[in-house]
Amino acid sequence: MDRPLPAPGGFPIVGIVGGGQLARMCAGPAVELGITLSVLAESTQAAAAFAIPSAPVGAADDLEAVRAFARDCDVVTFDHEQVPQDVLAALVAEGVTVHPSPEALVHAQDKLVMRNRLSQMGIPCPAWAQVDDVAALRAFGEAHGWPVVLKTPRGGYDGKGVRVVRTAEDAADWFAHGEPLLAEESVDFVRELAVLVTRSPSGQASVWPIVHTVQTDGICTSVVAPAADLDEELAGELAATGLRIAGELGVTGVMAVEVFELAAGDGAAYVVNELAMRPHNSGHWTQDGSVTSQFEQHLRAVLDLPLGAVTPRSPWTVMTNVLGGDPERHGQLYPTYKHLMARDPALRIHLYGKSVRPGRKIGHVNTYGTDLAEVTARGRHAADYLQGVIDE
Amino acid sequence: MDRPLPAPGGFPIVGIVGGGQLARMCAGPAVELGITLSVLAESTQAAAAFAIPSAPVGAADDLEAVRAFARDCDVVTFDHEQVPQDVLAALVAEGVTVHPSPEALVHAQDKLVMRNRLSQMGIPCPAWAQVDDVAALRAFGEAHGWPVVLKTPRGGYDGKGVRVVRTAEDAADWFAHGEPLLAEESVDFVRELAVLVTRSPSGQASVWPIVHTVQTDGICTSVVAPAADLDEELAGELAATGLRIAGELGVTGVMAVEVFELAAGDGAAYVVNELAMRPHNSGHWTQDGSVTSQFEQHLRAVLDLPLGAVTPRSPWTVMTNVLGGDPERHGQLYPTYKHLMARDPALRIHLYGKSVRPGRKIGHVNTYGTDLAEVTARGRHAADYLQGVIDE
Known part of the structure; x- marks a missing residue:
């Protein structure tokens, strides 16, 4: 149809x-x-x-x-x-x-626009600059130290939008495109967190508990909700920051604010890394872990319906991404997940209907319970098994 | 498509x-x-x-x-x-x-077949008989008392499959069809319960906690999960009975066993009323109240996948049916439910995409929490408001 x-x-x-x-x-x-x-x-x-x-x-x-x-x-x-x-x-x-409006969405489309706006708002960001050529990048690196994180403001080249450069000359090929780039200091962070907020056109807003987005080789492999041992004051500040960004930018729908948590005593306790204006991987846990899921909340928000409760349903919920393995050996997910269902009847499986390609996000599993180590281990096992990393 | x-x-x-x-x-x-x-x-x-x-x-x-x-x-x-x-x-x-097989399904299609089989199995049933004419019905009524509950074994006449008759002559029109009917004693029950079981072709089975199906004028208006103050021994017996019926009849998928709970001291503590072999109204609470919903469980069962956990997620979950009101005055559900979302952000709304007709089941709401009275009241309010029974 x-x-x-x-x-x-x-x-x-x-x-x-x-x-x-x-x-x-x-x-x-x-x-x-x-x-x-x-x-x-x-x-x-x-x-x-x-x-x-x-x-x-x-x-x-x-x-x-x-x-x-x-x-x-x-x-x-x-x-x-x-x-x-x-x-x-x-x-x-x-x-x-x-929804979100083009004026709001541009902050998730263009990283230079985002950095400008957040800096104007006084929200902690890594040191950054717009760099138009190799000389400007060199000056930035000399001021803030190498390596420098270099980003294309929109999209990317060769399928990549971020690279870590150790000298200005390493980026000569990107500058050859003639577009300005975003240089950011390399942040020495403790862990990555995400703030997931929702805002409706009439201004109602909600924020889920702050989560820990566990990254492996630059890919989000799991999300722990809520982030363990997070300082309460910092959690409150992050929630307020997410709501403030959503309000001042006029965001409608779900927005994820990706954050680096910094070591205590470094001044700011965090810096904002990225914005995404849509349901986000850091919110997949809400399907099984929150009264209202991010997908329902996004629909309610863009329709300007009253938002749903964001109360967690369990002390701990862990979302573990399922990445594609070798399609020749592990392309058939259906027989594989049968085994997992038998092993863990409480495992919540979410698949995307995608064919298996190495490293492709093809699904996720949610686990929840009162013991974080056990909840984490169950999710890790299931994802590894579906990916073919382990065979029992 | x-x-x-x-x-x-x-x-x-x-x-x-x-x-x-x-x-x-x-x-x-x-x-x-x-x-x-x-x-x-x-x-x-x-x-x-x-x-x-x-x-x-x-x-x-x-x-x-x-x-x-x-x-x-x-x-x-x-x-x-x-x-x-x-x-x-x-x-x-x-x-x-x-799935279920025709041999199993016939027990949910033909009430005479069902009564015969359950009686052979020794499962408590109301007194019953196949009655082929007015005289046979009169004899049944004289033996078991009036009124008698008369049922068409399959389907019904004039849109009705059940009537309560006070004399044999009241049923003359039904006998005119020339088909045998099922006569059952009118049971003086305490409340109606339901046992929701699932069985897979390879014989794995699960059973949710026994629920109380609240009926108003012969229509299920709400379901309380688990049934409050249910004798533990009876709960265990009912669960075992549901599993036994599923096993002996070779049921695959979800089956609801509708039960009348009898007053203590009457001999049997319950009698079986009806069987349904599919997801059932008495299991809608599982969408928000169980680790695995009945809809997922049914799919897992008919595919012979391992069954999911049936652990409740909250001490109390109440499902309240939303019946259609006056379509002229309350045919537009969308503006109505906006109000409910604002009033109760934790209300779980499930609508069926059906146009409103008086008394038609057009949706249900699930509420859950630790206080049964509060959980019940929230659901009742929402259903009444959607139906137009109350206006705030």
């Missing part, structure tokens, strides 16, 4: 640009709330296209495709931030309700 | 005959497990057709429609029990995997 069919009773249609797993995981909550979804999917094989009846195929940067898609929707929101500003501006000019 | 599209990774397709709310509520769990659903829906406007991409239209008693539908599915299961035995037999003869 290419066009969404609204349910009787005055229910709206929410359009999601992008058919990835974030759109897909909105399907269950939307069904229960009686809300009709429509996704503008990359292909008929997109993760969300398996789950949502209305999934027309079109590209997020194709103005005509997005415009035609939006015509059937009461509100348009996003699975990812890669929708060009001129496409968004055209929608808004035509009277389409878009 | 009329044909289901399986996700990569060896995942099966589960076909559900019937597109009502029970099929619909399987949608969310199926998405998360990576399982593709297909429903044989009564129309494009069926509850499940709004929620599941593959929803071909066809009647459950149309052999050719069911046969064509089953061809795309790895297993066929049901949203309701109204699939004729000859249709089921034809599927099985063609090698289609059907």
Whole structure:
């Protein structure tokens, strides 16, 4: 079905640009709330296209495709931030309700815009500068020390948007594109945290407990909710910061603020790393660990419905990402997860309908309980087994 | 999309005959497990057709429609029990995997078959008899007292399958159809309970805590999980009885055993009222109150996957049915539920995508917590407000 069919009773249609797993995981909550979804999917094989009846195929940067898609929707929101500003501006000019607005979303699309704005707001950031050439990068590195974290403000080159450079000359190829880059000091952090907030157009807002996003080789491998042993004052400050960013930027929907926690006594207790304006990997734990999941909360927010309770349902919930293993040996997930269901009947499995590719996020598992070590170990085992890292 | 599209990774397709709310509520769990659903829906406007991409239209008693539908599915299961035995037999003869099997399902289709079988098993039933004419009914009434509960073994006449008769002559019109009827003594019960069990083809089984199904004018209006102040020994006996029925009848999938609890000292502590072989209204509380919901459990069972944990997530969970009010005045549910979301952020709303008709089950709300009176009141308020019984 290419066009969404609204349910009787005055229910709206929410359009999601992008058919990835974030759109897909909105399907269950939307069904229960009686809300009709429509996704503008990359292909008929997109993760969300398996789950949502209305999934027309079109590209997020194709103005005509997005415009035609939006015509059937009461509100348009996003699975990812890669929708060009001129496409968004055209929608808004035509009277389409878009959440988050282009003015808010640009802070998750352009890291230089984000750094400028957060610095103006006095929110702790790593030392940073816009660098237009090798000489500017060298000056930054001499002032703040090497290595320097170099980022493309939007998208990336060669599939990469971040690199760590030890000399200015290492970045010569990126400067050859003629675009300004963002240089940031390399932060010596204790751990990575995330603040997940939701804000509705009428200004209601909620914030889940601060979580610890465990990274391995630059990939988020698990999330611990709440972050263990987090200083209470810092937790409160982070929640307030998330809400403040959402309010001042006019964010609507779910936003993740990724944060580096710094060692005590270093001045600021944290710096903000990134913003994402959509349901986020750091909030997948809410599907099984919170009264209201981030996917339901995002739908409620973009429809300006009252937000749901964000109370945790268990002392500890751990989300462990399932990354793809070797597709030849571990491409068949179905027989694999049978074994896991037998081993751990309380394991909560969430798969994205994606084919297995090495390192690709193909699902996650949630575990919860009163003993963090046990909850963590159960999730780790399940993810490793699905990935083929272990075989029993 | 009329044909289901399986996700990569060896995942099966589960076909559900019937597109009502029970099929619909399987949608969310199926998405998360990576399982593709297909429903044989009564129309494009069926509850499940709004929620599941593959929803071909066809009647459950149309052999050719069911046969064509089953061809795309790895297993066929049901949203309701109204699939004729000859249709089921034809599927099985063609090698289609059907859960529950026709041999098990007949006990939920034909109340005389059910009573015969349960009595043979020694399971407490009300006094009952097959009555073929007015004289036989009169004899039953004289032996067991009036009124007598008279039931059509399958389906019903004039939309009704049960009537309470005070004299044999009251049933003359039903006997005019020439079919045998089931007479049962009118049981003076304390309350109605339900035992919700799940059994998989390989014989694994689970049972949720026994629940109290609160009835008002013969309609289930709410379910309290677990049933308050239930004698522990009786709870154990009921759970064992549910598991025994599932095992001896060869049930696969979810089965509800509806039970009358009798006053202490009456001999048997309970009698079995009805069997339903599918997810059931008495199990809707599991969506928010159990580690594994009945909809997920049913899918796991019919696929012969290991069953999930049935541990409650809260001391009390109450499911309150939302019945349709006056469609002219209360047909628009969307604006109504906005108010409820603001009033009770922890309210869990589940709607079926159905238009409002007086008395029609159009949704339910789940509430949970530590105080049963408060949990009950929240659910009752929300359902009354959605129905238009109260206006604030």
